[in-house]
Amino acid sequence: MRQSRATAVACSALALALAAGVSFSATNVAAQPADKFRIAGIIPLSGAWGIIGENMRRGATIAIEERGSKVLGKPVEVMWEDTETSTQVAVQKATRALSQGVHTVFGEVSSGSTLAIMKLTDQRKVPQIVTLSADDRITGADKSRYTFRTSNTVSMENTMIGEFAKRQSVKKLYGIVADYQVGRDMWTALKADLASKNIAVAGEEFAPIGSKDYSIMLDKAVKSGADGLLLLVVGGDVVTSLKQGGETGLPQKMKVMGTMLMDETLGLAVGPTGSLGINSTLRYHYTQDTPRNKKFVAAYQAKFNELPSQYAGEAYDGLSWWLDTVESTGVWDKEKWVDAFRSSVRQDSVEGVKRMRACDNQAEQIGLFGTAIGGANSSVTMKVVETFQAGSLFKPCG
DSSP: OOOOHOOOOOOOHHHHHHHTTTTGGGGOOSSOOOOOEEEEEESSSSSSHHHHHHHHHHHHHHHTTTTTTTTEEEEEEEEEOOTOOOOOHHHHHOOOOOOOOSSSEEOOSSHHHHHHHHHHHHHHHHEEEEESSSOOOGGTTTTOEEEEEEEOOOOHHHHHHHHHHTTTTEEEEEEEEEEEHHHHHHHHHHHHHHHHHHOOEEEEEEOOOOOOOOOHHHHHHHHHTSSSSEEETHHHHHHHHHHHHOOOOOOHHHHEEEOOOOHHHHHHHOHHHHHTEEEEESOOTTTTHHHHHHHHHHHHHHSSOOOOOHHHHHHHHHHHHHHHHHHHHOOOOOHHHHHHHHEEEEHHHHHHHEEEEETTTEEEEEEEEEEEEGGGGOOOOOOOOEOOHHHHHHHOOO
């Protein structure tokens, strides 16, 4: 695919950042006792994915506050940096944060941004916690000793989408896909899986991130003869597309599904007309019946006066797991933190047991699929309709 000007600029910024870091990349910042435990939150707080980043920040805030805002006896200091839904900006913000001696990088949303930041954190040997980006390369071809993902992979999401479509007896699926590399890669892989399940692809459209008009694409999908629609968009584009779909009764015409396509936060933004009946993978859901989740939900509601979204839940779970592991080492040595996390098991995560795989720094976990239904006072809530066990979602290391 031809490289866009924005991507080229981001790559140039990354090259400059890496070159600038050569002279001090061996500085062992995290191994020295410090007056504060410093975290750089590199996430979008504006732009198309700002709604996701803000929810991540809220979940992370609970993870920090529940421990008295301290790690290893020192106060936690968070440097929140808005990437503005731009890989170029994400690289710039991460470079600046790393130059200030942070002990952990938290983020990003975009897989492209995450992969770029990983090159910086790997060079500086600073742990990076990923709780959202799904590109398989993060814990696959481009994996790093210092980057950990505590959330879903593209392969995991695709498995759930394909199996859900099969169980719902979908015969033809139309795809509207966000026009960026992860979206295209995910759709390509999913089409192969659909073919193995005898589900035909009726057509496809690639929508630029931040699109304002989905009406023509949605109309093509309805007229294609497909009984299912894969809407593979994220953040603000979910709100735009589903609002416009609701105006034409899309959920009644096709079985609409996607990854992270709907939860209570998005349902509030879209409204019942465009939300009810939408089917979606869920990275997390507040109804999970575990002691830690009940405690998290109560703390989140008390602070923000609303239920946590999937973005908030995953951010909380991943960062809390990491900070607990750091605390368990009892030392200011990032190499020991990394070693401890690579072999850790989270017995009491918000979704039950999670295991970190030392082979790729990827957490093994269950997968959830939900359908939007009506709630009190015309609200939208997700009903978990499928739970996939980790064994069916992850291939053994090897």
